[in-house]
Amino acid sequence: MAARIAYADVEIGTELPERRFPIRREDLIRYAGASGDFNPIHWNERFATSVGLPDVIAHGMLTMAEAARVITDWAGDPGALVDYGVRFAKPVVVPNDEHGAELVVGGTVVDKLDRMRVAVDLTARSGGDKVLARARAVVQLC
Amino acid sequence: MTVSPEFVGRSYPPTAPYEVCREKIREFADAIGDPNPAFRDPQSARDLGHLDVIAPPTFPVIVSFLATRGVIEDPDLGIDYSRVVHGEQRFSYTRPVRAGDRLVGVASVTSVRRAAGNDLISTGVEVSTAEGEPVVTVHSTIVVRGIAQER
Numbered sequence: 001m002a003a004r005i006a007y008a009d010v011e012i013g014t015e016l017p018e019r020r021f022p023i024r025r026e027d028l029i030r031y032a033g034a035s036g037d038f039n040p041i042h043w044n045e046r047f048a049t050s051v052g053l054p055d056v057i058a059h060g061m062l063t064m065a066e067a068a069r070v071i072t073d074w075a076g077d078p079g080a081l082v083d084y085g086v087r088f089a090k091p092v093v094v095p096n097d098e099h100g101a102e103l104v105v106g107g108t109v110v111d112k113l114d115r116m117r118v119a120v121d122l123t124a125r126s127g128g129d130k131v132l133a134r135a136r137a138v139v140q141l142c
Numbered sequence: 143m144t145v146s147p148e149f150v151g152r153s154y155p156p157t158a159p160y161e162v163c164r165e166k167i168r169e170f171a172d173a174i175g176d177p178n179p180a181f182r183d184p185q186s187a188r189d190l191g192h193l194d195v196i197a198p199p200t201f202p203v204i205v206s207f208l209a210t211r212g213v214i215e216d217p218d219l220g221i222d223y224s225r226v227v228h229g230e231q232r233f234s235y236t237r238p239v240r241a242g243d244r245l246v247g248v249a250s251v252t253s254v255r256r257a258a259g260n261d262l263i264s265t266g267v268e269v270s271t272a273e274g275e276p277v278v279t280v281h282s283t284i285v286v287r288g289i290a291q292e293r
Contacts, residue, residue, distance in 0.1 A: 021175065034173035036204060041227070051224055052287070060228035065174035065200040072199065077190045078180055078238065081199045085232030085281070134230075 004076030007116040007141040016074045016107035021066040024100030031062045057091035070107045082138040089133040092126045153250035154212035159272040162243040167197045197239040206267040206280035209247030229283035236276045244272040259288035
């Protein structure tokens with residue numbers, strides 16, 4: 001792995017640059033096709049509301065993929081992720097308009113581990129809701 | 143519906159090998175909106191020390207999704223897929239997935255519990271190459287939303 005961030009330059013409390021990602025209906029269709037997850041709650045409003053959801057919701061895995069970029073773009077090597085886990089606390093509700101939803105992701109270094117690894121906690125919000133909980137990654141630095 | 147804890151430990155047959163190619167990695171990276179050149183350009187990936195283009199960190203979900211289909215569709219568990227939402231997800235990497243990998247997933251049920259009227263079913267999928275090299279372990283929890291919640 002070749003992360004471009006040096007372990008020695010990182011402190012507990014180091015903040016990673018915040019990122020904002022738009023999520024529109026079109027993005028959900030594209031993600032469904034690429035991932036093979038065609039659950040209609042991610043593209044069919046009628047179906048989503050019939051099972052008690054407020055509207056079409058984003059794939060949790062799309063949210064997780066976008067949140068990872070706060071770490072991989074910072075570290076410089078997407079292969080530097082050693083461990084990455086999240087809990088999907090609230091759905092990202094995606095209205096049928098040109099704006100869709102917005103995902104806002106931030107990260108903070110919360111621990112320095114051995115073997116030049118650090119633990120990063122992520123926050124992810126959409127429409128005022130915290131959509132990910134216990135979102136943590138372990139990253140291999142150099 | 144309540145899923146019985148007796149299913150904890152049940153494991154499912156390995157999936158057929160999934161052949162990872164550069165174009166599928168590019169398609170997936172496009173779908174998550176990530177322009178990272180390590181997902182597209184072999185030289186960029188090699189500059190980072192990888193043998194070929196690597197896949198985004200959440201790419202293994204393609205294989206774990208195929209592997210856990212056996213669990214979701216297991217008639218003994220009786221999961222109503224229309225009521226399923228994703229609860230938790232975790233990847234523990236041995237190395238990144240890369241173009242040329244032939245990946246096999248073996249799923250097992252790791253926990254079953256009930257909380258707030260919902261069934262929470264956790265699975266673990268060991269993803270390795272068809273040759274037996276471990277690549278990533280994928281843990282997922284699905285939530286089967288209870289009917290009572292809507293009253």
